[in-house]
Amino acid sequence: MKILKSLLKFIVALIGVVLLIGIIILWVDASSTNYLDINKNVSASDNSYLIKNVNVIPMYQDTVLVDKMVYIKDGIIEKIADTIEVNNVEIFDGEHKYLTPGLIDMHVHVWDRYELGLYLSNGVTAVRNLWGMPMHLRIKEDVFEENIFSPSFFTTGPKLTGSEFIGDDNLNLTNPKESQEAVISYKERGYDFIKTYYGLNKPIFDAVIKQAKISEMDIVAHPSQKVPFLYHLNTQIKSIEHVEEIVQQPLQFDLDTLKLQPIIDSISQSNHTSYCPTITVFNNIYQMMMNDNILDSEILKYMNPLIKMDDSKRQFERWYNAKQEDPSTVDRIKKQHDFHLIIVKKLHEAGVPIVCGTDGGIGVTLPGFSIHKELAFYKKAGLSNYEVLKTATVNASQTHAKMNQLGTIEKGKLANLLIVNENPLTNLATIENPIYVFIKGRKLSRETLDFFNEKAKNRKNLIATGLKYLENLIIEK
Structure with a gap:
């Protein structure tokens, strides 16, 4: 005893x-x-400014408002005019550079707060996190309370999957009642959206959709293979994720544009569904197969160390082994990536709102930096600079009512803004290195943003x- x-x-x-x-x-x-x-950070704590001598890219139309003044009051855009007179506010000289809305990444996986700084340094002033955990609710609260510098932060709850899709990164649903209870719980706890994932059959999916409508929660859908692909055009579903899912599910890996067109037409006829391509994360499969030393590359020093040790390594080994077993895999992946560009072009031509998302934070897809690669792919697909920028500004902001205060430079909108050297409507690359980032009206210099990068590099x-x-x-x- x-x-x-x-x-x-x-x-x-x-x-x-x-x-x-x-x-x-x-x-x-x-x-x-x-x-x-x-x-x-006392130097960046003020959220009211009068910006003078600045060229405004409003993003509600393809134009430049030349040599304007912009008054930001308490983090909100109060006025845009040729001349503004206001007392007791700091005047900031835009030096005839360009003011644009901050970028929005609509598909990220945040693992730590260091990544918030990485997003800001790359001009990303809002993120939609699609793998919700309790730590994200704490981040969301700190952002809401304006305790930290961070992109505007929106998050789904944990991924909802079917009972046989086993994994510690999702919630396995076995019946409709359990599905309804999960949606109610996520709403009560403060998650913004519902994310549906693989393995949801029709009864369970119907229960999620029904309760999401009652709870007034938008759904973000990673398509489930248990229902027809076009089932995801339900009005409660506001965006569908990943163009590769079109290839994998309705096309069954047949890269046929004739078979693709009816799918595109159906999506365009829904009139309420955005598409989030996440081309970058798939292209990174190709990059991993082309570079045997990618895990040791300088840029991957910005990846969360646990993800790099586990997920990045596992993904690399998977595709490295696939290449060794069948060298033609490299060409197959490259051809599918090229077909993804065709899908984006056809979605755009059909009038489907494309929203920019990277899947940043997993594999070798870096938080923040990857958005510029994603936007470059849209450009390669045939979109104009203005149309490319819309995917990460106004299109993204119109996807959910909760995000309507973002995306354009207008009176009453949140002052999430970038100042860049050149006109992004003619030189898209200028947004890769913003001189200043305004987050809820607070001004962050390039020096501060570079410091954010350095703090995140090789973090322990x-x-x-x-x-x-x-x-x-x-x-x-």
């Missing part, structure tokens, strides 16, 4: 030590990202990320 009591005391003490170590690790991790705290938060993921497994499972 004494031995048993001693053993129990030892176990309790050990658990206490482990918990204490975990708390210390999380505290150190939080302290390491305090450079994002607004109150610690592998264990802290693992603990947050463990929290997710405990709470969500």
Whole structure:
């Protein structure tokens, strides 16, 4: 009996030590990202400015408003005019550069707060996170309370999948009642949207859609193979993710434009569904097969260390082995990528709103940096610079009512803005390196943005990320 009591005391003490170590690790991790705290950055804490001598790209039409003044009051665009007189506000000289809406990445997976700085440094002033966990609710709260510099932050709850689609990164649904309860729970806890995923059969999918409508939650759909592809054109579904799903599901990997056209026509006739192509993440399969040293590349030093150690490595090994077993796989992936560009072109020509998303944060798809690669693919697909920019501004903002305050430069809109050297309507690459980023009216210089990059590079938060993921497994499972 004494031995048993001693053993129990030892176990309790050990658990206490482990918990204490975990708390210390999380505290150190939080302290390491305090450079994002607004109150610690006095030089960028003001959110009211009068910008003068600036050329405005409003994005509600293909034009430049030359040599304007823009008054930002408490983080909101108050007025745009040739001349504005206002007292007791800092005047900022735009030096005849270009003011554009901040970019919106509509498909990301955020793993830590370092990534928030990476998005800002690349001109991304709003993100839609599509793999919700408890840590994202905390980020969302801090963004809402304006405690941290961050893109405007929107998140789905955990991915909803069918019962046989096993994985620790989703919620397996087995019946309609369970589906309804999941939607209600996510609404109550503060998630913005519902994400549907593989394996949802019709009864379960119908229950999710029905409850999402009652709970007033938009659905973001990674198509389920258990229902027809066009089933995802339900009015409650506001965007469909990944062009490769068109290839994999309705086309059954047949890269035939004649078979593609009826699918495009059906999507365009829905009049309410946006499409988020995420071309970059698929193209990165090709990049992994073409570069055997990609995991050691300089740019991957910006990836979350846990993701790099686990997901990036597993994806690389999968496609490296596929290439070794069948060298023609490389050509097959390249041809499918090229076909994705055709799909984007046809979606655009059919009037389907394309919204920019990268799948940043997984594999070798970098947070922030990848949006410029994604936009370049839309350009290659045949969209004009204005049409490309629309995918990451006005189109994205119109996808959900919650995002309507973003996407254009107009009175009453949120002052999530970029100042760039050249006119992006003629030189798209200028947005890759904004001189200033305004986030809710707060001005971040290029020097500050570069500092955000440096803080995220080679970060040492592998264990802290693992603990947050463990929290997710405990709470969500």
